[in-house]
Amino acid sequence: MNYTYSKYYFWFFLLLLTLKTNAQFQILNQKRSVKLKFEVFNNLIIINGEINNQPKSFLLDTGVNKTVIFNSLSPQIDTTNIKEIRVMSLGNEKSVKAYLINATVNFKSFVNPKANLYYITDKDWQLSNKLGIDIDGIIGYDFFKNHMVKIDYTRKIIKLYNPKKFRRQLRRYHKTSFQINAGKPYLKAQLTTDQNTNKNLDLLIDLGASGSFWLIETDSIQKPIINYFDILGYGLNQPIFGYRSKANSAKIFGTKFKKPYYAFVPKSQINPASFKDGLVGAEILRRFKLFINYPENKLYTKPNKFIKDNFNYDKSGLILNYAGKTYTTVYRQKPYRNTQNLNKTPYDDLSSEKDTSSSFISVDNIIIIANIRPNSPASNTDLKIGDRILSINNKAISKYNSQEINQLFSQDGNPEIKLKIQRKNKRLKVKFRLKSIFE
CATH class of the missing domain: 2.40.70.10 (Acid Proteases)
Structure with a gap:
């Protein structure tokens, strides 16, 4: 992503x-x-x-x-x-x-x-x-x-x-107990990485994390062998650095997932009081219908239609930031009739004069490159931090929402991505192909 x-x-x-x-x-x-x-x-x-x-x-x-x-x-x-x-x-x-x-x-x-x-x-x-x-x-x-x-x-x-x-019987749901620590819910889960099998992990149930899993470095949780370096998040101003990898499997809510992606966070990068062993995020939680019962410390889950969705990840290396909007007043042209020239063309009905009584506001998102992942497809181009993206694959950036951009940069295969960017007063075109790290 x-x-x-x-x-x-x-x-x-x-x-x-x-x-x-x-x-x-x-x-x-x-x-x-x-x-x-x-x-x-x-x-x-x-x-x-x-x-x-x-x-x-x-x-x-x-x-x-x-x-x-x-x-x-x-x-x-x-x-x-x-x-x-x-x-x-x-x-x-x-x-x-x-x-x-x-x-x-x-x-x-x-x-x-x-x-x-x-x-x-x-x-x-x-x-x-x-x-x-x-x-x-x-x-x-x-x-x-x-x-x-x-x-x-x-x-x-x-x-x-x-x-x-509440009288409903949730017999068809898997029941998981959790503990609340400082107002945050933690459960037990198992994740098998290329290093070892980590059983009974204490993971934060985190609806506000869009990924699958985070694991925090401990004596028993070590950096994965196959990985790529990435910016995992931000504190106030400083990025949180870590590594992304693919687990062999994960078992949670009575369901086994094959090869989910996860992030490994070095303990030097975070406040030690912020976690136990890591978290389970919304990329896993969204695959279930949930009943969350804080008063009784119980979570009931049943797989939904998203349960077999693929686990995707960003293959571009671009980290983008939304920097606001621009508003431009666009005036329509005044139409007029050419009554003098009998051999008029279709263009004769158009005028270059602005019609100040007929206008609309054009709204464009300002999308800036906030960072570029090392050794990624984007890092092998002339793209620079601070470049403003104007279009992707010949489609104006205003036509995309951020979710669509994520999906575009996470798609399967190695399709070509074409960007038009603005750098100060220059407009440049850049292209690269998405590249999978793990396959």
Whole structure:
């Protein structure tokens, strides 16, 4: 996966400071359940809700134990009389300033009237430029902790149940126990690599990680023999370096997967307190219908139609960043009739004069090369960090969403990729062929 957001994971380690409130999410009107629709973006779940009656979009992430919001709320919140805290990220970096506030958060009739929110104004923590779509916040533990939550990836529906009113028998589902540590759920799994078989791994259940597995370096978890070096993610400003490889097999939820891809993270690259043995991400979780029961520490899974999907990975070596949009006013041409020339051509009905009364706004995404993986197809071209991509395979970049770009750069075989880029005032054409590392 080549977009920074699709392969980069964010964890938040917040100081143990909370506002005094007993408020929590509740299903209003004594309903048995609440149904929500969601979108899937590079395996990540995006849900729409409200903060203080303002529409907002959230990334649903079991890998965070606090609800985090970003700079999109700045016109609505006065931070002068709010408690200031410090926030740290995945890497070993300096903390940044954040504010601890209370606000009403609701997803239809699933409401928390006084939710604790960690409001981060630092621009490096804005997810929108990593995801390529508007994201106002991340929600995890507070969403799950008191309810049974059903996630159906095929229908793109979440259903939240009052656990006291949940009567459904899940006999056809595989039941897995998990433990909650610091608001994050961990389960046991097995992964067989080219080094050894790692049994009873403690893996974080992470809906906010789009890949399959991460393994963290320990005495028993060693760097894979067959691998390629890559940027696995970002902390605040610094990249998290590691290696990608293919496991021989993985066994989880009573299901055995053959040759899934995984990331190996050297312990020098992360805060040691952030993990146990690693994580299982959404590339695995999306292949199941899920019932997640935090009150009883149980996860129920049943394979869905995605269970046999291939495991794909980026074969280009490009790491892209969404840097915003450009807005251009385009004026239509004034039509006119050539009544003087009887031998007129079809072009005579067109005028080069702008019609200022008839125009439209052209919106283009700004997609920048953030990094280039060493020894990759892209590294053997003239592409440079900072180049802006204008088109891929003769199709304007505005015609793609980030998920389509990921799929294009992860496709099977070794098709040719043609890019048109802008570097300062120059426009250049570059082409290369995708190349598989493991086959």
